[in-house]
Amino acid sequence: MATMTALCPAGTTVIGGGYSQDNNFTNMFTYWSQPLPDGSGWEVRMKNNWPVAGVDDFGQAHAVCMPLS
Numbered sequence: 001m002a003t004m005t006a007l008c009p010a011g012t013t014v015i016g017g018g019y020s021q022d023n024n025f026t027n028m029f030t031y032w033s034q035p036l037p038d039g040s041g042w043e044v045r046m047k048n049n050w051p052v053a054g055v056d057d058f059g060q061a062h063a064v065c066m067p068l069s
Helices: none
Strands: 004-009 010-021 028-034 041-048 060-069
Touching: 010 028, 010 041, 041 060
Parallel strands: 004 060
Antiparallel strands: 004 041, 010 060, 028 041
């Protein structure tokens, strides 16, 4: 299981987000993909159900941010 986070630059807030997978795993389970509570970025929690020990390369979280003013 892995938690990936993408942070927004200073002076911005998150307005959306998501993730991309780095591998061709078809047996991935996403627990959540949501903004951080303070609006500073996006967080994704995933589990790889592929039955190979030590494989933990899940992907990357992405945040869409906009200026506060």
